[in-house]
Amino acid sequence: MLVFWKERLVFLAVPKTGTSAYEATWQTRASIAVLDPPELKHAPIYRYNRFFRPMFERTGGEDMETLAVVRDPLDWLGSWYRYRRRPFLDGKRTSTADVSFEQFVLAYMKGDKPPFANVGSQAKFLEPRPNGVRINHLFRYEHQPALRAFVEDRLSVTLDLPRTNVSPKLDLEISQEVVQRFRRKCAAEYEIWESGT
Template identity: 45%
Template sequence: MLIFWKPRLALLAVPKTGTTALENALASSADAAIVNPPGLKHCTVRKYRRDLSGFFEQKGKRPLSLVAVMREPVDWLGSWYRYRGRDALAGQENSTAGMTFDAFVQAYLQDNPPACAKVGSQAAFLEGGVDHLFRYDRPSDLIDFLRDRLGQPVEVGRANVSPDGDLTLSRQTRAALETGRGADFELWSAL
């Protein structure tokens, strides 16, 4: 999460939406950069409003606009699946090594998913709403917005990129995902 005081922006770090690359590009010009622990870096809208807004916004005297990025839901899950399939996690309970993407999504849809598929929901992360929500697949929209609001060039590289992997889903699993996580698909469709 990055805080920009004068431009009155809080850039929230929705997991697997390119926020590490944004941090690398902008942290040096931010007034506050929370990059660890992950629970604070990936502070949800609700948590920000409940626990941090009073501090950063001087108890409502200087409100900040919340900015976030959302990724298409299947692509987002694919990034999690590939990220958790990397060699560094082999043998750990959150590893997806040896699992198909279809099996991962089925596990994700369980009421109590196993550790490898416990990744939350973008809609839940963004519950409560942000002022500016950008599509992951249109990075120039976000970069133009940030350049205008921050008054500086914004050059974002790539960071924390998930390895390649097969993201084939059966029609049944795709349909179950769209039904089971309808809020994510509805929010994405509204962008």
């Protein structure tokens, strides 16, 4: 999470949406850069609302706006799948080394997900709060020029983004039947993605 106090903007880091590259570029420009632990770095809107927003409001930041990036749901899961295939995780319950991508997606759709498929939800991460706190500026990962233009204008900067924390390339095969099941079962994921700019 990055806080740009003068510009009244908080960038919430949705996991697996390219936020590491933005953090690497913007962290020295930010007033506050929350890089660890992961629970705070990747604070969802409910955690922002509960802990950070009240602190900001008490110090004059009542008008802070939020920014986030959301990724095509299957592409997002593909990134998690590749990330969890790293040799570092071999033999651990969170490793996807011994499952296909289709098995991973099927496991993700279960109510009681196995550890390797328990990767959260973009829709839940960005879910508006009952008090009205929500993401003000939501950009699709696939529309980087729009995000870049917004940030460059808002922060009065020119961005030179490095590629960081990139998951290894893999062909991710999945049947159309499973794709359709996923789209039905995880409709909220598509709703939030389609609401982005």
